[in-house]
Amino acid sequence: MNNLLIERRRDMEKKEKSSLAERLFSLSIKDILNRDLYKHQIKPIPDRFRSAEEYRRCFVPHLLEETRTELSSSFKSLSRSPVFEIHSVEIKEGSGSSSNKVYQITLKNTGTINATYQPKCGDVIALTKERPRQIDDLNPLHLAYVFFSDGDLTVFVRSARAIPSLHEYPILPYKQNGHLIRFGVFLMNTTTNIRIWNALHNEDPSSTLIQSVLQENSLASTEQCLCNRTDVASSDYARVSPVIRSATLNRSQEDAVLGCIKTRNCSHETSAKLIWGPPGTGKTKTVATLLFSLLKLKCRTVVCAPTNTAIVEVASRLLSLFKETSSSEHPTYGLGNVVLSGNRDRMGIKNNQPLLDVFLDERVVKLGHLFPPSFSGWKHRLESLINFLENTETKYERHVHELKEAERMKEETEKKKKKQEVERMKEETEKKTKQEVERMKEETEKKTTKQEVERMKEETEKKKKQEAVHITEKKKKQEAVHIPTFGEFVRKKFNASSEELKTDMVDLYTHLPKSCISSEQVKYMIAAQQALDRVRYFLQENSSKSDFNKGSFKFDCFNRLISADCLHALRLLPARFEIPDLLESKNIGAFCLQSAHIIFCTASGAAEMSAERTGSVDLLVVDEAAQLKECESVAALQLSGLRHAVLIGDELQLPAMVQSEICEKAKFGRSLFERLVLLGHNKHLLNVQYRMHPSISRFPNNEFYGGMIADAEVVQEIIYQKRFLLGNMFGSFSFINVGRGKEEFGDGHSPKNMVEVAVIAEIISNLSKVSSERRMKVNVGVISPYKGQVRAIQERVSSLPSGQLLTLNVRSVDGFQGGEEDIIIISTVRSNGNGKVGFLSNRQRANVALTRARHCLWVVGNETTLALSDSIWGKLISEARSRGCFFEAADEKNLRDAMNEALLEDVSSSFGTLSIGRNRGRGGW
Known part of the structure; x- marks a missing residue:
């Protein structure tokens, strides 16, 4: 009997740990429309929990019901749902079990950019025979989950039902269980729900902090902790007090910031600190000041918020504070310790340069350009410019030689072409002449005289000469090779190379963390940029003049400027930096995250911050915490090494939106912030x-x-x-x-x-x-x-x-x-x-x-x-x-x-x- 119970429990656990997409694939249309499908599994979310396992498991049926409700809602609005036409489907070999195959779907190019729906990662789509207008058009239900999109016309999906593989081109509509599958219709995006699901089923969770939020007696207070009476705490206060003073905070805001910094110092307790921010009390300003202080203290902090809009707002406020206190010469130095992770389009930061300076995907591209695996990048460009400035005369002579050699080769090629053309025309003319003579001979056999034949020959020769003249004139019209002057060559080459190098220097001190690039190295870069500007100005004023050549006074001035100023500044620049080998974008991304002190992401995005990718975290800050369903906080609470969390919000304003009435009544929309308040947890009020x-x-x-x-x-x-x-x-x-x-x-x-x-x-x-x-x-x-x-x-x-x-x-x-x-x-x-x-x-x-x-x-x-x-x-x-x-x-x-x-x-x-x-x-x- 015991063995049977154990076996049943294992089966239940295995079913529960299957992916959310697989659970959706198992549902029929009737199931999805059934409001009572999970009714008996859903219980009110308790105020207290006995274990971390119970805590995570209690949200699972509610998440399933909320996902079912959203899917059901999309069924009822099919006529307005985005649709794409299918061009072809191909199964990928070795793609998984028979019930979960991977397919490559190519979309039909309709020729209109905006009219075609482009599936995105996380989308759940239904494959149909007709453009769907009502629920019956989905029958039989065939769901697919998009896990990769190239942003063009190709997507990769997982599907529980087999889709035939076709190789005809062009692909004709094909049969699926007797029905023509020709369309895909968008139903919902499950990215957030899948991340929550995975966090709730984390087999090896770091649940130290979760333990501290289960019950009221598990909430530790760090206010009187001995850690806050150490020299470290005093040193921290001394380092952040200028930041707090410059922010002109009121007393309640200042106490909130200092209280969080004290909490961060405690190493033997875990805690969750609440900051209560009613409307208009400067909550965002307080959070930005706290984050700027934590950045100064090099405290590894992950900052979360419910939405992309909210996280962008907090990041923008931190960057404003950063800019106010930065040097005017290098205002972006130090931003390498700040990372904004997320989706560029959903965050709406495409043209926002300050945010792009800390955006992870942008940083990966920049560092990939600076440190590529091939023979290029920063080191190559720096050494190339130094080599050019040391050997301008030799480089110019080589350039002129290459131009002349290219022209000589071009002339030889043209001569060969001309000769071939003349021979061809000669053959054609002789052939035509012969044909013409024969024709005329036949027509005027009796009338033809010796004088007429001579006249025809003269006309033929005249045509030959005219064609030869035409070829000669065509040749003369071709432009002769332009040999630049020494000044023109130096200016053009220097301008291109120096601009690229200056961009590299800005990218280096913007995107590298401070641990990899010192302030002294940045000063050298600023000096080098200024030296390059001086050379650029000199060339702009003098390089086009006739006396700018070897041995002239201006040329000597140029050489002295190069030797004493520019080359000296360039040779002080580091060719290498203390960074790991960054061969792939995922390695660059991990390097950026592991080197950052402040990481911004949405709450669901915290699920992507694994220990391998992000490293250990000291502190979690959740903005708009009262608008976050508690299950959405689970991923962030399980960050590796995390011991303390700061939740900022106001439970008296709107909570998270819940679509399912059953879930809403079961308190699924309640936040961790609100539950802790109900348990009597202290909250610090911003009171002005x-x-x-x-x-x-x-x-x-x-x-x-x-x-x-x-x-x-x-x-x-x-x-x-x-x-x-x-x-x-x-x-x-x-x-x-x-x-x-x-x-x-x-x-x-x-x-x-x-x-x-x-x-x-x-x-x-x-x-x-x-x-x-x-x-x-x-x-x-x-x-x-x-x-x-x-x-x-x-x-x-x-x-x-x-x-x-x-x-x-x-x-x-x-x-x-x-x-x-x-x-x-x-x-x-x-x-x-x-x-x-x-x-x-x-x-x-x-x-x-x-x-x-x-x-x-x-x-x-x-x-x-x-x-x-x-x-x-x-x-x-x-x-x-x-x-x-x-x-x-x-x-x-x-x-x-x-x-x-x-x-x-x-x-x-x-x-x-x-x-x-x-x-x-x-x-x-």
Whole structure:
């Protein structure tokens, strides 16, 4: 019996450890559409865990369900899904088990660049017989997983079902189980989910830090640790104190940075430190200062965030601090210790040079160019330039000799061609002459005289001479070889070589870590660049002059400049550096990661940071930690050597998005940050806000943060209170009641309120006019919790005259997380007599919406509905009334007219629909 149980457990473990792609391949269409498929496996995520194994395993069914839900959602929108046509399929030999073969798919080139979908790594695609429009078009279901794409027309996929191998060219549509497989349709990208899956099934995890986050009693405190009373701690503080002072942090921000540095010093405990950053409290600035301090301390740190946008923002802020304190002569020296890892396109950094200076893929290319395996690269280019400057006369003489030799060879070739051409033409002419003579002889046999034959011969000879003259003239027209002057040769050769070498020097001190290139070597490089510039300037001014030749005064000056200045500077440059042999790009990438002190990546990207590739890590910093599902943190928590983590976030703002209702109820979207807070873990509060005018911050501060947030002096100044429109209704904070609105539910079941749309459009129109009249820049944001309302507002304002000085963003609450604008207008939409507001009542969404404005916050809604909702919006209305900030939209003429017009349009639309319905009814009688 025991053996049977052990065997069953092994089978279960083997099944669970199979790849996520294989699990997807095993599902039928019915399974994917079945909301209850994993229902009985999903339990609420516990607050505490008994072991690291239990911790990792508890997220597995939830991840499967969330993946199934996303796949199911893609099935329901097939008509809008990207599609590609298949040209050919070829099985790759030795590609794996019969149930998981590798195939090379070549896409059909449709001739249009943008119309064709190009599959990317991690994509799950369905292979179909027709261009799919509905779910039935996927039957029988044939899924494939893209694991390599060349970025052109070839992809490699894994598939559980066999695809025949064809070798005809061109490939005709082929049969798969009796069906023609001709198309591939995109369903979802599983890269993030697969990385999470692999982290949850890590067979040899470094779970030291995970142990410290399982329960409240496992959370160590490093505040009173003896490690922080050592000389090392004092030395650390001395090294980072100038950084902290220059950042002008407030007391809470400074304490947060110093607390993290103290945590880093503890070598006998593991810990997770929480920094609580409410809206506008300078969280990103604090994180950037912390990272800059850790860079100074050479602390091996991995920095994660939920999204590419978030990680790029933090990296950009660190680079700004780095630039402020760098030397103007070599501002990028030291960036070799900073790495940004990820996807260039998804990060949107294609044209962002500061970020490209630390981007891993770019660095791999640069170092590959500097240290190639072949006879080229930095060492070769340096030695070549030195050799050229030492032997300019010899190089010039050789160059002239080579040009003349090339010209001589060219002339000989031309002579041979000319001779061959003359012989050919002679033969052709003689042949034609003979034929002509024979023809004429036959025609005029009796009439032909000796004089006529002589005349024909003369004409033939004349044609020969003309053709010979033509060939001679053609030869003369060919350009003679240009022999450059000595000055021209030196300038051209020097400019090309010196520019390449200067680029090499910048790349060296930008991309090599400080351990491989000293500050003294960088100074030599700067001196060499300056020396090269002096030579370039001298040649620019003198090389084209007639007296720049051997023995002349200018030539002697040039030689002295070269010998005493340039060559001396170049010979001081190192030809070699203390780096390993970098033969392949993966080795260069590993070298960059292992040499870095700060590594930026997304949370899922941390799964790529294996011990072999990245080395040991001292500290983990997670920004926007409250927006990260806890299972997404697992890969980062298992980094090799990791003992301490710093989580920065605010659990009172929006959490991670979860698509599955079952998973959402089971707390799958909860973050590690929030769970640790629930366990009573201490969190350090950043308690000064720099964004909102006090009249805006007052309500969210009291409602969400217990009044613990102070307003910075800058937002309390009179100049910070701005009036963009006339009237008390448009002060810093107001609730604008639109009592005559009507909520409507469209095809997408997302409500909209066209009366509120009209009011908001009128306000924006007025703002646009004022900004143009006053020549004043205004940034306006319109927020609504509902996508239907967002679309309706976007459509309405698109027809308004666009002012060049007014910037408008209309987005959902999720789209505004982390953003801010001068003016925020909130459209609450709901308008009914029973107080039903749906997810508008969500406190986290309300917190985000109410804390995006800098100078003005105007909330547009139905007082009756919101007051009856027993939600935070009822409290907001009460406060607005008590502060004299409650206004009726109908009291303002322009808004009243806009409302009436919207109501009239609604009545007209309803009447038209009713009339059509009646006419149809009569027609049916």
